[in-house]
Amino acid sequence: MKYIDEYRQSDLALILADKIAAMTDQPLKLMEVCGGHTHAIFKYGIEDLLPPNIEMIHGPGCPVCVIPLGRTDDCISLALQPDVIFTTFGDMMRVPGSSTNLLDAKAKGADVRMVYSPLDALKIAKKNPERHVIFLALGFETTSPSTAMTILQAAKDKVENFSVFCNHIMIVPSLKAMLDSPDLQLDGFVGPGHVSTVIGTRCYEFVPNKYGKPLVVTGFEPLDILQSVYMIVKQIIEGRAEVENQYGRVVERNGNRKALEVLSEVFEARRFFEWRGLGSIAHSGMKLKEKYAAFDAELKFSVPGLRVADPKACQCGEILKGVKKPWECKVFGTACTPETPIGSCMVSSEGACAAYYNFGRLSKVAQRSNAQTTAVKI
Amino acid sequence: MSTGFTTNPLFERVERARRRKHKIKETHITLAHGSGGRAMHDLVEGVFLEYFNNPFLEKLEDQAVFEIANTNGAVKLAFTTDSYVVDPIFFPGGDIGELAVHGTVNDLAMSGARPVYLSAGFILEEGFPIEDLRHICASMQKAAAEANVQIVTGDTKVVQRGSADKIFINTSGVGVIEHQGKISSSRAQIGDKVIVSGTIGDHGTTILIARGELELETEIKSDSAPLNFLVAEMIDEAKKLNSLDAIHALRDPTRGGVATTLNEIAMSSDVYIEIREDLIPVREEVKGACEILGLDPLYVANEGKLIAIVSNEIADKIVTRMRENIYGGQASIIGEVKAEPEGIVAMKTGFGGTRIVDMLAGEQLPRIC
Numbered sequence: 001m002k003y004i005d006e007y008r009q010s011d012l013a014l015i016l017a018d019k020i021a022a023m024t025d026q027p028l029k030l031m032e033v034c035g036g037h038t039h040a041i042f043k044y045g046i047e048d049l050l051p052p053n054i055e056m057i058h059g060p061g062c063p064v065c066v067i068p069l070g071r072t073d074d075c076i077s078l079a080l081q082p083d084v085i086f087t088t089f090g091d092m093m094r095v096p097g098s099s100t101n102l103l104d105a106k107a108k109g110a111d112v113r114m115v116y117s118p119l120d121a122l123k124i125a126k127k128n129p130e131r132h133v134i135f136l137a138l139g140f141e142t143t144s145p146s147t148a149m150t151i152l153q154a155a156k157d158k159v160e161n162f163s164v165f166c167n168h169i170m171i172v173p174s175l176k177a178m179l180d181s182p183d184l185q186l187d188g189f190v191g192p193g194h195v196s197t198v199i200g201t202r203c204y205e206f207v208p209n210k211y212g213k214p215l216v217v218t219g220f221e222p223l224d225i226l227q228s229v230y231m232i233v234k235q236i237i238e239g240r241a242e243v244e245n246q247y248g249r250v251v252e253r254n255g256n257r258k259a260l261e262v263l264s265e266v267f268e269a270r271r272f273f274e275w276r277g278l279g280s281i282a283h284s285g286m287k288l289k290e291k292y293a294a295f296d297a298e299l300k301f302s303v304p305g306l307r308v309a310d311p312k313a314c315q316c317g318e319i320l321k322g323v324k325k326p327w328e329c330k331v332f333g334t335a336c337t338p339e340t341p342i343g344s345c346m347v348s349s350e351g352a353c354a355a356y357y358n359f360g361r362l363s364k365v366a367q368r369s370n371a372q373t374t375a376v377k378i
Numbered sequence: 379m380s381t382g383f384t385t386n387p388l389f390e391r392v393e394r395a396r397r398r399k400h401k402i403k404e405t406h407i408t409l410a411h412g413s414g415g416r417a418m419h420d421l422v423e424g425v426f427l428e429y430f431n432n433p434f435l436e437k438l439e440d441q442a443v444f445e446i447a448n449t450n451g452a453v454k455l456a457f458t459t460d461s462y463v464v465d466p467i468f469f470p471g472g473d474i475g476e477l478a479v480h481g482t483v484n485d486l487a488m489s490g491a492r493p494v495y496l497s498a499g500f501i502l503e504e505g506f507p508i509e510d511l512r513h514i515c516a517s518m519q520k521a522a523a524e525a526n527v528q529i530v531t532g533d534t535k536v537v538q539r540g541s542a543d544k545i546f547i548n549t550s551g552v553g554v555i556e557h558q559g560k561i562s563s564s565r566a567q568i569g570d571k572v573i574v575s576g577t578i579g580d581h582g583t584t585i586l587i588a589r590g591e592l593e594l595e596t597e598i599k600s601d602s603a604p605l606n607f608l609v610a611e612m613i614d615e616a617k618k619l620n621s622l623d624a625i626h627a628l629r630d631p632t633r634g635g636v637a638t639t640l641n642e643i644a645m646s647s648d649v650y651i652e653i654r655e656d657l658i659p660v661r662e663e664v665k666g667a668c669e670i671l672g673l674d675p676l677y678v679a680n681e682g683k684l685i686a687i688v689s690n691e692i693a694d695k696i697v698t699r700m701r702e703n704i705y706g707g708q709a710s711i712i713g714e715v716k717a718e719p720e721g722i723v724a725m726k727t728g729f730g731g732t733r734i735v736d737m738l739a740g741e742q743l744p745r746i747c
Contacts, residue, residue: 001665010730045731094410107406116671120591222729333392338739339416340403349672357392359733 007221013049016226021051023233029055030232031322032190033175035062035350036220042359044222054229057184057322058355060174060278061192063139064091064348065320067167068276069308072097072344077304078134078165078297079110085128087121088136090114091348096341098308118150118164125154125162134297138167142194144286145259148266151288151295163297166287169273171195172203173284177275179211183323188232189215190225193247198263200255201245208241219247266292274307276344277317316343319352326353333357389719397645397721399423414633414679415738438646439563440485440629443555456491458482459550465745467514467544469588471580471599472681474547475514477747479521479529480602480681481632482551487606488628488684490561490613491553493525499533499548506544514545525604527551557613557622565626566647570715571693573686575608575700576601576708577659578636579675581682583667585746594670598663603682605630608703612686615699619692627687630680632747634738637676639685640723641737651723653713653735676725677738679746687715 032038038058041047047056060066076097079086086102093103093114106112111131115121118135125133137147147164154162171192178184191204196217207215214235218228228246235242245251266289273285288296297303310316313331318324326332326345336342338354345351349358402424410417427436434442441458460481467474479496486493498518502511522529529549580601587594609628616622627647631639636658644651660675668675682705688696693711700706713725723735 001662001669004669008729010728013730043733044727044729045733046729048731103408103410104404104406107404107408116591327388333388334395337395338736339410358736 004221007219007223008044009223012223013226016223016230017049017051020054020226020230020233023230024237025053026236027053027055028187028233028236029057029185030188030190030229031057031059031178031184031186032218032225033059033061033171034190034192034195035065035348036194037190037218037225038062038352038355039350040220040222040225042355045359046222046225047360049226050229054233056190057186058319058352059178059322060275060320061140061171062345062348062350062352063143063167063169064095065316065344065351066169066174066275066277067092067095067138067344068274069098069310070274070304070306071167072101073308074303074305075136075165076100076102076105076110078301079105079112081132081301083131085111085113085124085131085133086136087113087115087124087133089116089138092136092138094341095344095347118147119153122150122154122159122162125159126157129161132161132163132300134301135162135164136167137164138169140169140171140192140195141198141259141263144168144267145198145256145262148262151266151292152262154295155292160294163295163300164288165297165303166267168267168286169275170269170284170286171199173281174275174278175204175207177278177281177284178321179207179213181321183321186213187236188213190228190232191215191217191243193217193219193224193251196247196251196255198256198259201243201251201253202255204243208243212241214241214244216244216246217251219249265289275320276310277320311342314343316345316353319343319345326356329353393719393721413738415638417739419737437562437564439489441489441491441553443489443491454555456486456489456553456555457551458485459548460485461546461548462747463543463546463745464585464747465543466585466588467510469600470584472602473514473517474545475516475518476521477600477602477681478547478549479518479525479527480604481747482549483521483525483527483604483606484630484681484684486551486553487604487609488561488630489553489555490557490559490609490625490628491555492610493527493551493553493606495530495552496522496527497531497533497548497550498529500535501542501546501548502534502536503542503544504536504539511545514547521604525606557617559613559616559622559625561625561628563627563629563643564646566643566649566651566687566715567626567689568649568715568717569690570626570687571690571711572640572651572653572713572715573688573693573697573700574636574658574710574712575605575684575686575706576682577661577664578631578680578683579660579664579668579673579678581680582635582678582746583664583673583675585679586671586673587667594667596663596667598661598667601680601682603705605682605684605705608684608700608705611699611703612696615696616692619695621689621692624689624692625686625696626689627685629685631683631685632681633679635675635677635679636685637674637723637735638737640735643685643687644723645721647715648720650716650718650720651713652716652726653723654726655728657710657712659708659710676735681747690714
């Protein structure tokens with residue numbers, strides 16, 4: 001496939017891998033923040049190509065994985081309201097709430113529909129004027145502009161039977177939280193790609209400036225990721241810490257002005273938002289501005305809004321923070337599998353556990369698990 | 379070990395859990411139970427097999443094979459049934475009627491049988507246009523003629539508007555097995571080659587795009603086709619080579635795609651199957667659509683393709699013969715059967731890594747056939 005195969009050439013990958021291996025023997029821990037990167041790393045077996053001294057830590061950038069249990073319960077409660085059509089991206093269907101999931105709610109009679117875009121949800125609302133359509137909005141700045149556009153469109157078209165259950169989150173506050181966490185000692189970041197097309201690269205400058213860590217904004221093809229690792233390691237051995245942009249073909253320093261305008265028109269930061277595993281992070285979630293309250297499902301319907309603790313067996317929290325590896329979780333691959341997940345990290349294709357289970361559980365990564373199990377425990 | 383895998387206690391623990399017979403935990407049917415993946419297996423084993431168990435059914439093949447004795451000796455028959463609920467009912471490259479004939483013909487053919495007679499049961503929704511029914515019956519007749527089978531019995535039910543969606547069709551089929559080969563999913567052997575008869579993922583991608591929710595425009599068509607003559611030629615070739623026994627397994631990778639079918643073979647034969655990404659034929663348009671939709675062609679349904687597990691000695695000759703048939707033009711060897719780790723399918727990626735290719739989990743696309 002043109003424009004894709006170019007970024008998946010194995011001969012180039014081997015050259016890059018050799019270069020990386022020749023650069024340093026120093027043990028380095030690099031975090032890829034985005035779930036999309038985690039998925040690509042496993043899908044293409046990138047860890048197989050990296051030298052043993054470089055360890056990838058999988059960050060909290062899977063938007064489905066960081067939705068706390070209580071919010072999933074809220075989704076199910078909204079879906080079960082009479083005369084509601086609940087629309088969601090497919091990923092959320094099997095995410096377990098405290099007692100059931102959306103797929104089961106659907107089987108029991110809730111009208112839950114999978115959509116590919118919030119605009120599809122708006123279309124459903126227009127076609128079903130006698131019913132109320134709720135869109136489950138979730139994701140980082142990658143997806144929030146399309147939710148914002150949809151709300152603007154709904155306002156313009158005066159659609160009254162449409163609202164959004166907003167779970168949009170922001171990448172910068174979560175990065176800060178990671179950097180302030182005493183659990184983690186990281187040497188550098190494979191920075192978000194698609195998020196950065198919206199917010200640009202300038203907003204990451206606090207990472208080198210305040211914390212002294214390099215960050216390279218990175219694309220999602222396997223060669224992108226390898227090149228980014230090369231760039232980070234190069235910064236480290238040269239004693240530099242900067243924000244660099246490997247994904248220059250789509251990411252600009254100042255981001256996408258139009259998308260940012262739309263975001264600030266529709267959304268404002270919540271004082272706090274709870275992240276699964278990371279706890280409450282200040283100004284990390286978005287909600288609809290007062291002006292668009294008519295489209296806010298949280299105001300239109302009463303949701304339980306309870307905080308629910310994760311099941312005891314589930315160690316999603318530690319895995320999301322990167323302090324534990326998926327295979328160190330007691331239920332990994334036995335009680336918790338993609339078919340019957342206990343935690344959200346096993347559901348989403350971007351979750352670290354699902355990635356390990358689906359792609360990596362027998363690969364050479366497994367050999368490392370024996371050696372490193374004790375090293376990563378905090 | 380030749381596979382490059384290591385085993386360690388964790389992965390053995392995971393494998394044990396994976397191959398354990400699952401109890402059905404759900405209290406209600408969900409769409410995942412119809413996906414062709416793991417949930418459907420759990421349902422079949424946890425409910426249907428519990429009540430209907432017998433030596434024919436427990437093999438969990440796509441058809442039952444049995445002998446019926448008469449005064450002239452015995453006749454070996456294959457018998458199968460399948461229901462079709464595809465949405466939309468008309469799609470590029472076919473319709474529900476044609477699919478209902480091809481699907482059942484192919485399920486018979488995968489046992490090496492010559493399909494002979496089909497039944498057709500129709501469940502029609504009140505208000506369904508007769509014109510559409512005519513159209514569907516015409517394509518069923520055309521498909522039956524091409525496959526050289528006759529539809530010899532049938533049934534019609536009409537349900538109230540809303541109790542079914544437009545039209546559902548069930549077809550059953552009987553075929554005769556006229557050779558001594560033993561074809562079964564449990565007969566894959568170490569050293570065998572894995573053959574696919576052509577490009578994968580065409581049908582599922584077509585259906586998804588035909589639903590019109592994605593506003594993608596492509597030239598992709600369903601691959602819906604009868605495979606009985608292709609299978610007959612493969613058997614003929616094997617006979618010529620005095621190696622009838624060398625065709626070990628035949629399956630049509632419908633729901634759940636090539637990945638799920640290979641996993642079923644790996645598990646029933648207790649072997650490891652390794653495929654190579656660069657050898658698997660996938661149309662550029664299908665690759666592109668899957669890339670956009672986040673699907674993996676390995677998990678997308680096919681309706682006119684087969685997977686053959688054939689001994690190494692005759693694999694190349696079988697592929698050459700397959701390519702002479704219009705439905706085997708792009709037949710290719712895509713991998714091989716190895717010993718360990720048992721019950722696992724993995725793929726060497728074009729990028730140089732190796733990754734596991736497990737069964738489909740959850741539902742990818744409901745009502746695909």
